[in-house]
Amino acid sequence: MKDERFSPDAYDVTVIGGGPAGLSAAIAADKAGARVLLVEREGRLGGILKQCIHDGFGLIRFGEKLSGPEYAHRYIEELGGTGVTIRLLSFASKISKQTDGFELTLVSRGGVDVLQTKTLVLSTGCRERTARQVNIHGTRPAGVMTAGQAQYYTNILGRLPVRRCVILGSGDIGLIMARRLSLEGAEVLGVYEAKQSPSGLSRNIAQCLEDFDIPLLTGHTVTRVFGRDRLEAVEISRVDEIMRPIPGTGERIDCDGLVLSVGLIPENELAESLEVLIHPATKGPLCDQRYMTMISGVFSCGNALQVNDLVDYVSESGAAAGFYAAQTATQTATQSAARTVAPGIGLDRRAEGNFADLTTDDAFLCLSPQRLDMDYREREIPVFFRSREDRGKTVLRVQAGGREFFRRNYSQLRPPEMERILLPLENLDLSPGDRIDFTLEEA
């Protein structure tokens, strides 16, 4: 591991973001023989895991219950034994496509650097939705914060940001912070959720709310905040079936904190600047089975690709994206030695004709990958999906050309819980332009 100033040489693979996805990607690309640069805007590697001090990470990957920092540490140690060049406190501010690869602009305390890379792995994580994005109106007093901010104050700065608070939204980070703030002595008055069912994992509802007698009220939302400099109270109202507040149901609750856990959005500003196609369901790049976006040489993984609930799947996608980025960079090197590239070439959009599409019915909230690159036919590929609604006994059916070739039964499916299958492709007779159809039916 080198923590050195920018080398003027070009890289095969540049990984942007040093969270669990980026760490796995950098290690895998290095193992595959690529010259790798890992760029992180913060002073330490580990991404959001640095502030997740509760346990439950790594059950699938390591068969152990680790805390976030422990999980990250395993990868940071492994990275230490590689040849990956690391640039901390460096913000990737701009990417542009070149004839062969990409030009990347980095901003750091030392100034602005421009470097070349053959391929890119975007592992920039996700952002939390804020109060304005969920239409909470009123003044802007201190004390209204996202669950991630509350987690940062409590776990990194060692300061309790609230004494008596309300949590809006039942996402996992909100549930975890309900327990964390209670343990630190704050009074958590309740978790209010506009939907009719909670958004977090069942295990978090049991361990973070039920075990701590914290009430969960579905079908409720915050409609106003009170206070000028510091939050004094919030107004909670009931909502109808399409989540509109019901007039006359407002109740004022005195508190000094409103913690928001109302969703995460993949961070893709850099991808969008390259005109990478973003999928409306995942809000991350549309990808094939190698985690390559629809721009050649640009890969996406982790929460930048889609919001994950398990870090183990984040690492899995990072490792695959890193490996395939290294493979692509090596192939690019061989090809470019043999051909002359026209200067000023535009974005290398990938030929539509070489893909089979993975399509779903309305019962799915999202599914990835969305495309199968027919030039790379693995024996099996991991496919991730979420159901749109809570479902009881369900059968997942996968068909190609009207013939079912995969089926799995589930006792239940819930949108917060991402499912993973290994889809066998061995005996499939597919041509470019064909579809692989996924359906969820009552068992």
Ligand SMILES: Cc1cc2nc3c(=O)[nH]c(=O)nc-3n(C[C@H](O)[C@H](O)[C@H](O)COP(=O)(O)OP(=O)(O)OC[C@H]3O[C@@H](n4cnc5c(N)ncnc54)[C@H](O)[C@@H]3O)c2cc1C
């Ligand atoms: C606030 C919060 C709390 C969470 N808590 C939990 C939890 O308790 N349990 C759980 O299982 N999951 C939790 N998650 C989900 C968690 O994000 C994933 O499990 C996993 O950590 C995502 O890994 P990642 O590498 O994709 O993203 P991240 O861990 O978010 O890492 C992305 C990295 O990219 C860097 N970056 C972004 N843009 C740039 C740029 N332009 N230039 C340079 N660097 C850049 C960021 O600084 C960051 O280090 C949480 C998510 C959030 C947002």
